Amino acid sequence: MSKENDLKISQLAELSGVGIETVRFYERKGLIVQPVKVNGSFRKYPFKYISNIKFIKKAQNLGFSLKEIKDLLEIHDQASSKCKTVKQKALKKLESINVKISELQEIKMDLQSLIDSCDENASLENCSILNSLTGGQ
Numbered sequence: 001m002s003k004e005n006d007l008k009i010s011q012l013a014e015l016s017g018v019g020i021e022t023v024r025f026y027e028r029k030g031l032i033v034q035p036v037k038v039n040g041s042f043r044k045y046p047f048k049y050i051s052n053i054k055f056i057k058k059a060q061n062l063g064f065s066l067k068e069i070k071d072l073l074e075i076h077d078q079a080s081s082k083c084k085t086v087k088q089k090a091l092k093k094l095e096s097i098n099v100k101i102s103e104l105q106e107i108k109m110d111l112q113s114l115i116d117s118c119d120e121n122a123s124l125e126n127c128s129i130l131n132s133l134t135g136g137q
Helices: 009-016 020-028 049-061 066-077 083-116 128-133
Strands: 005-007
Touching: 005 009, 009 020, 009 049, 020 049, 049 066, 066 083, 083 128
Parallel strands: none
Antiparallel strands: none
């Protein structure tokens, strides 16, 4: 693959480890630019899109939203950007993850409390879990 723009969408998807619909989705969300068809032939995707898609997937796995990833890609493409900008975005994401973890721990305790109070031999109308969910207790 010697040309810069020599990948069909199926090749790009395969080499990036995603499906074709994922590539199209990223195009619709503005994360990658859809190349123009030349002379009615197939679109030719830049080889560098492989690393862009892998970047997107890794960022998603770290909990970044598509908007946040788009911002990170824009920063990545700006030569004048500083690592400090990226670090601030990562710290903000970590803070939101810590809030979610705290919320999930509260949910876990509430659910455990419901489970602990449940008499599994009780009838459904006396089920403490169902009664709690319907506001009966």
